[in-house]
Amino acid sequence: MNNKVIFHGKGGEFFGIWIVNILLSVVTLGIYSAWAKVRTKKYFYGNTELAGDRFDYHATPTQILIGRIIAFVCVLIWAIANATFPLVASLLMLIFVGFTPILARNNARFDARMSSYRNVRFNFTGSVKGAYWAMMGAGLIGMIPLVFLAIITALVAAHSVVLVIICGILTVAAYLFLFAYVSAAMTRYFANGYQYGDRPFRAEISTEFFIKTILLGALMGAGLTIVMMAVAAIIAVVIAFLTMSSGEMGTVIDQFWFMVGGMSGMVYVILLMAFIAVFVQVRVRNYTFAQLVVSGDPEYGFTSTVRTRSFVWLMITNFLAQAFSLGLARAWVMVRTTRFLCEHTSVVGDLSLLTAKGEVMDEGAAIADEVASAFDIEMGLG
Template structure:
């Protein structure tokens, strides 16, 4: 018995696993610094009639990346602006062909739209390969490894209703102004397409997010997004409910002014009522975008990033709707008062709020990834499609 007690005392005590290390994200960009970059970019874009746009985008991305610090280490962007220019020209040509086809005939426009749908998922995939393949952290290149088939499957729920709507529009245009009014087949196609797009939009957004996040790679880490369609549909219903608030508020305000106008003389009351109606519609429009867009953006960021993880990484986003709503109102007000000159300051403030709401838990030491990468093969820069096209759609 004594020997058993001694053996039990000598047995190793299990230690609890160490808590994951938190990789904080900080954004150190300055509005005054970015204002200089933004103003020069804007001037060169105007002087070159838009041809400088990809070069301006490369400068903007480099600045934002250089001021995005993950665990104290900044991101880097290595994209070649000339390759981005080649991709920019390709997109301009595609949009020009589609626009020109619409001037020829509705049938040509419909065929051009089908061709655009056929190539767009491949270009979208190439865009993400280019952006991720030219992004590095601690000397490690990120990668995007989403499949081409996955890109087409992610686009399908939004493409099918859009094709139906474009077909309906083309059919309505071919009927001519003298066509019989009513619920024609063309109008039915538009209605069915619009309803289908609204119903399928949350599903489509879920597939987009899954495809994007599931393709993210760095070193040996393979990202996976756990995001259910039901949660996105619930977010859509909540967004619809939130969108009613600006309309109700504007309606109450209009009713008060109309009631006030009824107590005045007829001519003055009519002026007050019309002014109240115009002001109420404008207020509802502004509040709609000031409330709905920050609400959906904050909730979607939290859903997507808090559900993303890899073998050793755990992401968490705590972006507050109230913070984003207040910042959006401030940005809109100051941008309007300064005739647009506050826009770079607004971009910096928004980036800081959204980035610093995200934190990363890491079960490993990223320094080991760097050592393994130097001991093994060189990091990837994206496959040949993304590198050839040089497309960066800001995705």
């Protein structure tokens, strides 16, 4: 039995909440932003339905505000240090980067613990050790081939152009492998860290899938680039032929088309990178949800049916709507995107048989979670 997630929110309805949130946040110099975040979360959670029941969000504005005040103080200290003692500021930045896995893990835990379905809270039980391995350890190990190739390239640079080209190709391949390896490690960490009451989530995440996905994205990008270069070459030949005997006017036309070509190339690169990123994101989301299981009796699975073409169209139209409305369409975009993702997400199983016991939460870690949430280092399952 597939239970599709349904979102009941409306763009016009949320627009009023969004505008009030912005105005009050500006008037109160950002203090109301904590209340704004809670109102927004409650709206989206409260309008998301699964098998006849809706989700809920339980964080209080005071919790969010405490975290944001501490985060603001940290940023202020860094700004003062950057203006007076740049070396100290650099050291503080390194310390912040070093704490990023803890912040990401605590942020996931905070959001999970503040969320509920059928009056049972979610939780995130991923360990700090696991966070460091997924976000830093895997990357450091994956960097070894890149460093090795960089050393070889430097040694052969003066002796063989062919070897340099080969090392360059191998470096790109090693980078793609590194990206796939780290992405798989992070997905594995978060997918196996969530919990609904006393029911843990689990997923068998294959690194091989991520390698294939990244390679497919790279090959797709290379293929599209070759096609674009061929089209550009044909256009250039045609323009050169048409302007060959045009004298001074031909030079002006050549300069015009050179400028247009440069701008078109930049736009193409941006669009291509965005398309590949969406392609990878969609494949990873669909794969991860297909692997995800909620343990217990009975077990429950998930499906995600997002298509790259549909998601690309959603992103393009969202961008255009915000650009032409000078940002006023942001509320509509948030509602539209949430509805799209919900329409393509289902829970597999008979939810009338779902039972779960609420877990006792460690309230002592609340402030750390709130501070992490304030930095908005949001990682997890899409």
